Amino acid sequence: MSLTCNPHDTLPDALRKQLARCFDANALLLSPAQRLSYGYDNSRQFAMPAAVLLPHETAQVLELVRACRAHGIPIIARGRGTNTTGATVPLHGGVVVSFERMNRLLRMAPEDRLAVVEPGLLNGDLQQAAKPHALFWPPDPTSAAYSSVGGNIACNAGGPRAVKYGACRDNVLGLAAVTGAGDLIRCGGATSKAASGYDFTRFIVGSEGTLALIVEATLALRPLPDARRALRALYADVESAAAAVARLMAQAHTPSMLEFMDGECVRLAREIGGADIPAAGALLMIEADGDASTVDIAVAALERAACGPGL
Numbered sequence: 001m002s003l004t005c006n007p008h009d010t011l012p013d014a015l016r017k018q019l020a021r022c023f024d025a026n027a028l029l030l031s032p033a034q035r036l037s038y039g040y041d042n043s044r045q046f047a048m049p050a051a052v053l054l055p056h057e058t059a060q061v062l063e064l065v066r067a068c069r070a071h072g073i074p075i076i077a078r079g080r081g082t083n084t085t086g087a088t089v090p091l092h093g094g095v096v097v098s099f100e101r102m103n104r105l106l107r108m109a110p111e112d113r114l115a116v117v118e119p120g121l122l123n124g125d126l127q128q129a130a131k132p133h134a135l136f137w138p139p140d141p142t143s144a145a146y147s148s149v150g151g152n153i154a155c156n157a158g159g160p161r162a163v164k165y166g167a168c169r170d171n172v173l174g175l176a177a178v179t180g181a182g183d184l185i186r187c188g189g190a191t192s193k194a195a196s197g198y199d200f201t202r203f204i205v206g207s208e209g210t211l212a213l214i215v216e217a218t219l220a221l222r223p224l225p226d227a228r229r230a231l232r233a234l235y236a237d238v239e240s241a242a243a244a245v246a247r248l249m250a251q252a253h254t255p256s257m258l259e260f261m262d263g264e265c266v267r268l269a270r271e272i273g274g275a276d277i278p279a280a281g282a283l284l285m286i287e288a289d290g291d292a293s294t295v296d297i298a299v300a301a302l303e304r305a306a307c308g309p310g311l
């Protein structure tokens, strides 16, 4: 773990007093012991935040941004800290705002195939809530069970099924966000065609907390497929697997998952992970989804496309 010193690891006295007046001790963490666990993420880097805010509503986020802006103190958004890049580590000090308490599912609208959520809702909890309606939200990074929707959106997370359903940018209809100027903006809407005006929704998705703090998201849900069937194809080398990917994407049945492993990954999966797969120069995991009566047709088409030199 690396340690970083920064000029903003303590708050100016006036700001500290202002924040203490606005937020109770349950929401504003000031003691070193409380701040410590918000100084790192999955990157194993560490830098101590000057303060941590755990807001439970948008009004608190607005208040924080306006106060920090007046004092020139940076703010770092945090979902669940699962990113591996140090994106939530306050390397330049400042206040970490963790959205873990803004985790409500505000609206589930199966008839409109959408959900409105707060940013701290876990992706896995959203999927559980959508499932009884036979719906799902396509972005499914492998960290879905313990990463937040806000963090997913800020990273434009995808996951194995992005090949068919797209990443967050393709599955977010609208956002409410607090800008660095301390304004609440709303962009996008509840419809899949919102053609008027600038597309700020797509601009904010993937901006990793640098443009605005996401405080609400309207998400496009998709019908949960009846059936999923997976294939595993082993190739002599990476070139053969790459040629198979080109054949798979050139035919009509879009795979719902297409994951690639090179020979070294295959070796590690066998030798370290204990996976029961033969040695190979490359591997593709291919999945088809859809209606139970047609998924076999898609699988057969994918199987034909996967076959070729080097298989």
Ligand SMILES: Cc1cc2nc3c(=O)[nH]c(=O)nc-3n(C[C@H](O)[C@H](O)[C@H](O)COP(=O)(O)OP(=O)(O)OC[C@H]3O[C@@H](n4cnc5c(N)ncnc54)[C@H](O)[C@@H]3O)c2cc1C
Binding pocket: 041, 042, 076, 077, 078, 079, 080, 081, 082, 083, 084, 087, 088, 099, 119, 140, 141, 142, 143, 146, 147, 148, 149, 150, 151, 152, 153, 154, 155, 156, 157, 158, 159, 160, 208, 209, 210, 212, 213, 214, 215
């Ligand atoms: C085991 C594992 C597997 C993964 N697999 C995939 C994968 O298959 N595909 C893929 O695309 N990604 C994958 N990821 C990365 C994944 O996308 C991120 O870990 C996840 O999206 C981050 O969510 P989080 O809640 O932990 O956010 P954090 O890590 O806390 O934050 C991530 C970024 O979002 C910003 N942020 C968080 N909340 C907000 C907010 N409300 N407003 C503005 N900015 C905000 C932060 O400032 C930071 O820049 C994987 C990660 C792990 C650990």
